[in-house]
Amino acid sequence: MIRFELDPLPRRRKRVGVYLGVLALAFTLAGALFAAYGVGPLEAYGTLLEGTLGDPQGLAEVLRRTIPLLLIGSGLTLAFRVSFFNIGAEGQLLLGAAAGAAVALFLPASAVSLPLMFLAGAAAGGLWTLPAAWLRARVDVNEILTTLMLNSVAGYLVLYLVSGPWRGEQVQGFTYTDEFPGAARLPLLGDTLVHWPTLVLGVVLAVALQVLLTRTSLGYELRVVGESPRAARYAGMPIPRVVLLTGLLSGGAAGLAGVGEVAGIHYRLLDPSQISLGYGFTAIIVAWLARGHPALVLLTAPLMGLILAGGDLLKISLNMPFRVIDVFSGLMLLCLIAGESLVRYRVRWAR
Amino acid sequence: MVRRQVLLLALLALGVAGSAQAEEKKLKACFIYVGPVGDIGWSFAHDEARKLTMKALPWLETQYVEAVPEGQALPVIDRLVKGGCKVVFTTSFGFMDQTLEAAKKYPDVVFAHTSGFKRAPNMATFMADFYQLYYLNGLMAGALTKTGKVGYVAAFPIPELKRHISAFALGVRAVNPKATVNVKWINAWVSPVKAREAAEALMAEGNDVLAFTEDTATVVQVAGRKKVPGFAHYSPMHRFAPDFVVSGQLVHWEKIYIDFLSKVRDGTYAPGKLKDVDYWWLLRESAVELGGQPGLPINPKYVDALKKAQMTVGGKQVSVYDRVMELLKDMSSPTPTFDPFTGPLQDRNGATRVPAGRVMSPQELNQMQWVAPGVVGPVADEPK
Incomplete structure (x- = not known):
């Protein structure tokens, strides 16, 4: 008979082994899927790697898809570490995009336009988490539900803005705002489409949050509240304030990503489903993979960026259905969550 | 039955031989759709038309990319041009500005955009209206x-x-x-x-x-x-x-595609000559x-x-x-x-x-x- 029992202190080697194993499993399953579709798995993965890592244009595309994941992912990693399960990054991103767009469209364009847009975006994204964080801190309402619900509210708010008061005068009735002035557009790296200031911001944020978490007394509070709220309460830590701060930080990071998308790619606010491509949800995988260390997002975000850009490539070069990439990342998440359980338990063969 | 099969094989053989001869001269046209080809509306209709166009024009080679979000047309066009596309059809209003940008970036490639109003020397517009x-x-x-x-x-x-x-x-x-x-x-x-x-x-x-x-x-x-x-x-x-x-x-987008691509091939619509090319096709042209x-x-x-x-x-x-x-x-x-x-x-x-x-x-x-x-x-x- 097989028995599972709790493994209180899994060794590092086991951890790494299990995660590598489940990742291999995910790639095998996805490969089987490719084969079922009529594309050899090796060919598919070959195309995927060659067109992304082996090609400057492809590499730029990976970077471009990494940017929002980097920002949102590091914020979420922090939030998950504090056991604040913010599933609303998508909505916070949209709010950030909207606030950034407001600055770009309604304030005079100047040299400070871009910094102002990022500030406004971070503020809007952070404030958008406040209701959920406050409810969690004060009356213990499950933040998974509230943040998730706020996504739809944010989506409809942006839709209202672009189809109503903010609709552009040069868009012939389509649901966009007018284009941002030049001063409100992020510079690109060479002739690629990588809006590098946002990328730099993401790297800085990931490192800064790591430092905050591991090297400051506030970080100590965050970690204690996350691991053992009871101990935190016993030590007299201000739990509600810590939770509110976590909400603000993770929402603010998502808001920054929203500004990056509109100021670096679209140059206008548009239909919510076209702004973010689901980065707020993909970043959950990024944060999950980072295991509570914001700096690790510097590895996990490019990994997901690679998968997203690779998925586009499968779509373009091999004409696979566009949903294939959803299946791919779904398989990854599923296997990783299974891996999580496998690490925490050990298998015993008993009679 | 057997005879029909033989005929089919013969035709196929001819087709293969023909395509082998024309290999060098094939024109590659690429299609960017905003929706999935499996939808029942707009993108589906464009893709059906692409297939019919392929059948009608033996010298044509095509590629398509489905479900391209509106902000993402440019990277897709980069890829397609790199892959040898000489004609790119962008089939959604939302691709307008990015198509224009791409037209500036690739002056030797012919672009055609559906339902928009911006044109360039190498970018035409087309619409089949109802x-x-x-x-x-x-x-x-x-x-x-x-x-x-x-x-x-x-x-x-x-x-x-x-x-x-x-x-x-x-x-x-x-x-x-x-x-x-x-x-x-x-x-x-x-x-x-x-x-x-x-x-x-x-x-x-x-x-x-x-x-x-x-x-x-x-x-x-x-x-x-x-x-x-x-x-x-x-x-x-x-x-x-x-x-x-x-x-x-x-809709019969293929009527427009066939006409357009034929004119690209014979040089009527070479890059530089498209500033005023705007298809507005109706019942008269059998486009609808x-x-x-x-x-x-x-x-x-x-x-x-x-x-x-x-x-x-x-x-x-x-x-x-x-x-x-x-x-x-x-x-x-x-x-x-x-x-x-x-x-x-x-x-x-x-x-x-x-x-x-x-x-x-x-x-x-x-x-x-x-x-x-x-x-x-x-x-x-x-x-x-």
Whole structure:
């Protein structure tokens, strides 16, 4: 008979082994899927790697898809570490995009336009988490539900803005705002489409949050509240304030990503489903993979960026259905969550 | 049977030999779709046309990319051009600015953008428009409604839809001057949920005929289930409610693609010569077709009712069926005499929009913000 029992202190080697194993499993399953579709798995993965890592244009595309994941992912990693399960990054991103767009469209364009847009975006994204964080801190309402619900509210708010008061005068009735002035557009790296200031911001944020978490007394509070709220309460830590701060930080990071998308790619606010491509949800995988260390997002975000850009490539070069990439990342998440359980338990063969 | 197989093999062999010869001279055209090819509306129609174009032009090689979000056209174009595409079709209004940018970046590649209004020396625009068909469908809807209320599920309040809803309402009112066309906006091209809600609400409000402009078959399905007649849009939807799809609008983008690509190949449309190339193709060019499925302009189940229904044209009584057929023939001829948007026309607020004797130009139709009398419901950006 097989028995599972709790493994209180899994060794590092086991951890790494299990995660590598489940990742291999995910790639095998996805490969089987490719084969079922009529594309050899090796060919598919070959195309995927060659067109992304082996090609400057492809590499730029990976970077471009990494940017929002980097920002949102590091914020979420922090939030998950504090056991604040913010599933609303998508909505916070949209709010950030909207606030950034407001600055770009309604304030005079100047040299400070871009910094102002990022500030406004971070503020809007952070404030958008406040209701959920406050409810969690004060009356213990499950933040998974509230943040998730706020996504739809944010989506409809942006839709209202672009189809109503903010609709552009040069868009012939389509649901966009007018284009941002030049001063409100992020510079690109060479002739690629990588809006590098946002990328730099993401790297800085990931490192800064790591430092905050591991090297400051506030970080100590965050970690204690996350691991053992009871101990935190016993030590007299201000739990509600810590939770509110976590909400603000993770929402603010998502808001920054929203500004990056509109100021670096679209140059206008548009239909919510076209702004973010689901980065707020993909970043959950990024944060999950980072295991509570914001700096690790510097590895996990490019990994997901690679998968997203690779998925586009499968779509373009091999004409696979566009949903294939959803299946791919779904398989990854599923296997990783299974891996999580496998690490925490050990298998015993008993009679 | 065997003989047919042999013939087929022979043809195949010929085809292979032919393609081997033409290998060097193949033209590669690439298509960028905003939706999945598996949808039933816009992107599906473009992809069907791509396949037909492939069949018609043996020297053509194609590639497509589906479900490209609006902000992501540029990286896709980069890839396609790198992969050898000489002609790129971008098939959504939202790709307009990015196509223009790409046209500047790749001056030797020919670009063609659907439904937009910006052109460049190597970027043309093209559109197959339905307004004539909407007018004909409006005539039929006006004849079939008993409550005098026709429901209309609409995607976005853009000029294209205002033009179509207005043409439809002009048709409805030509038969039944008191009827109304009640519009509900769903602000989505593909949202079966919102389309169903809107269709059900319209039926609950007493609309007994439904038409729509969005990219799913939801409206005819929902209407069919309630035994309410409806009009298909964009692709063959007759099969979703065979007893209740009266007619509809069908598109044949391949007519444009074949013409355009042939001219690219023979040099007429070389990069640099496209600044003024704007396809605005209608019934006359066979770029559009009346019906819920090809070859079936009017569902036989409704022919009797439409023959019985009478309308007044120029002081004379004619059956709606005859009128539809007469106008269809006229507008499909090389020199149409009828146009739904012929003055005098007023908008629904009573302001004169087209003086007597004038016909609206394609440019006016493309920028149309007003709607015709009979349209009920809020309409964004309507001039006062």
